[in-house]
Amino acid sequence: MSTLATHVSVARAIAMKDLRAELRGRQAVTSTLFLAALTLLIFGFALGPDQARLATAAPGLLWLAVVLSGVLALGRIHHLETDDGAFELLALYPVPRSAIYLGKVLGGVAAMVALGALVLPLTVILYSLDPAGSLPGLVVVIVLGAVGFAAVGTLYAGLTIRLRAREVLLPLLLLPVVAPLLLAAVTATTGLIAGDPFGEVSAWLQLLIGYDLVMLLAGGLVYGLALEE
Amino acid sequence: MAMRVLGVSAVVAVIGAVAFALFVVPADLNQGDAQRTMYIHVASAWLAYLSFGITALASIWWLVRRDPRADAVALAGAEVGVLFTAAAIWAGMMWGKPVWGTFWQWEDPRLSTTALLLALYVGYLLIRRLTDEPARRATRAAVVGIIAAIDIPVVHFSVIWWRGLHQPPTFGSPDTLLNPPAPGQFVAALLLMLGAFMVAWLWMMITRYRLARLEWDAEEAARRRALPVLAPPPVDTRAEPRAERMHEPMP
Numbered sequence: 001m002s003t004l005a006t007h008v009s010v011a012r013a014i015a016m017k018d019l020r021a022e023l024r025g026r027q028a029v030t031s032t033l034f035l036a037a038l039t040l041l042i043f044g045f046a047l048g049p050d051q052a053r054l055a056t057a058a059p060g061l062l063w064l065a066v067v068l069s070g071v072l073a074l075g076r077i078h079h080l081e082t083d084d085g086a087f088e089l090l091a092l093y094p095v096p097r098s099a100i101y102l103g104k105v106l107g108g109v110a111a112m113v114a115l116g117a118l119v120l121p122l123t124v125i126l127y128s129l130d131p132a133g134s135l136p137g138l139v140v141v142i143v144l145g146a147v148g149f150a151a152v153g154t155l156y157a158g159l160t161i162r163l164r165a166r167e168v169l170l171p172l173l174l175l176p177v178v179a180p181l182l183l184a185a186v187t188a189t190t191g192l193i194a195g196d197p198f199g200e201v202s203a204w205l206q207l208l209i210g211y212d213l214v215m216l217l218a219g220g221l222v223y224g225l226a227l228e229e
Numbered sequence: 230m231a232m233r234v235l236g237v238s239a240v241v242a243v244i245g246a247v248a249f250a251l252f253v254v255p256a257d258l259n260q261g262d263a264q265r266t267m268y269i270h271v272a273s274a275w276l277a278y279l280s281f282g283i284t285a286l287a288s289i290w291w292l293v294r295r296d297p298r299a300d301a302v303a304l305a306g307a308e309v310g311v312l313f314t315a316a317a318i319w320a321g322m323m324w325g326k327p328v329w330g331t332f333w334q335w336e337d338p339r340l341s342t343t344a345l346l347l348a349l350y351v352g353y354l355l356i357r358r359l360t361d362e363p364a365r366r367a368t369r370a371a372v373v374g375i376i377a378a379i380d381i382p383v384v385h386f387s388v389i390w391w392r393g394l395h396q397p398p399t400f401g402s403p404d405t406l407l408n409p410p411a412p413g414q415f416v417a418a419l420l421l422m423l424g425a426f427m428v429a430w431l432w433m434m435i436t437r438y439r440l441a442r443l444e445w446d447a448e449e450a451a452r453r454r455a456l457p458v459l460a461p462p463p464v465d466t467r468a469e470p471r472a473e474r475m476h477e478p479m480p
Binding site for chain 1: 345349351359360368369376387
């Protein structure tokens with residue numbers, strides 16, 4: 001089998017395994033969906049009842065809700081692997097490490113997209129946004145954001161999986177690294193909702209794509225080290 | 230002995246550079262004495278970037294060769310770099326309060342970039358602290374060190390982009406740049422400060438490197454003493470650091 005075919009089939013098998021575990025146990029992502037929804041509600045209380053102010057802040061709040069619950073979701077997806085030494089078994093499979101990484105990233109992307117699919121309509125309802133024609137663009141931004149976030153998050157979740165303080169350390173490591181992603185996603189979202197008045201959205205989408213590619217490449221190269229140790 | 234000479238000359242050089250910046254160079258026409266903090270700010274920021282660059286290179290060196298010396302260099306770079314980053318942010322805020330009127334200015338892309346830089350490498354130092362076994366610690370830290378180094382330019386450009394095409398405020402307002410009261414002396418003070426800080430930086434790097442090597446050896450020795458008693462054989466072989474396995478002759 002060619003290396004590409006191996007990569008695809010291994011990645012698919014691992015992603016399907018994560019998906020199946022999630023659908024049966026509902027341990028990693030489902031609970032964080034509620035957290036994301038709750039975060040949006042709490043932001044409303046924190047910023048007060050001013051409707052216009054909430055609408056201005058909405059793109060930032062949307063992404064903060066996705067990122068904060070996303071950190072937990074990605075951490076949980078890896079955390080489940082520590083049961084019964086599953087992570088060690090995963091490391092023992094005679095397949096390319098980058099394929100394992102790709103599979104875990106795919107599972108992470110699915111989780112992040114699920115988060116985005118919940119948070120976006122909730123933001124629209126709670127903060128009375130009018131996305132109208134910008135919906136396809138917003139979906140693209142959420143998918144690109146999900147890929148970049150899952151690319152770094154999967155690497156760092158694998159790296160911290162054996163640490164006692166992993167729940168604290170994962171966001172501490174991850175948040176500064178995804179800061180440019182957050183910046184690009186929020187700015188693109190703001191631009192799309194406003195109808196792209198400055199014609200800058202495509203530049204931010206390019207930044208997102210570049211970020212995704214660089215982080216996927218870096219993660220694919222070094223994720224094996226997290227498994228090996 | 231050589232280190233003592235280096236340490237003493239660092240102290241003398243920094244005192245000399247500070248005295249020059251405080252008493253010899255005239256105060257800036259518009260910013261007054263506040264401008265003098267910029268010598269410390271700029272010199273610290275440059276050395277911070279230098280330190281993190283060294284950490285990134287040493288991280289790659291560790292991953293390729295599993296050389297304990299590489300890990301010691303990476304640690305020295307990160308720790309000294311965090312120190313200089315904090316100094317740069319502190320000096321920047323001390324300058325910002327009188328000149329901008331606020332400690333923190335979100336319009337300035339460099340300030341937010343530098344704060345993220347600090348966060349990235351504090352994370353690096355934390356993951357080191359939370360891992361007990363030397364070789365594992367070095368590998369985890371190296372991954373974080375490389376990802377942080379990749380992230381720095383992305384952060385930098387995205388933040389500049391985010392602020393539109395504003396020219397970031399640098400030291401000196403447009404007036405002083407157009408009519409510099411004493412450009413030669415300003416540049417001399419900055420270069421002097423940079424030189425003095427570099428001597429101090431070198432002393433810190435070497436001292437921290439040596440300390441890290443001693444720590445590594447002590448940890449290895451302690452582990453070797455403890456392992457046959459504490460750990461059953463299978464765990465024993467698994468916990469053996471890669472660095473040592475690689476040095477074993479092939480059968």
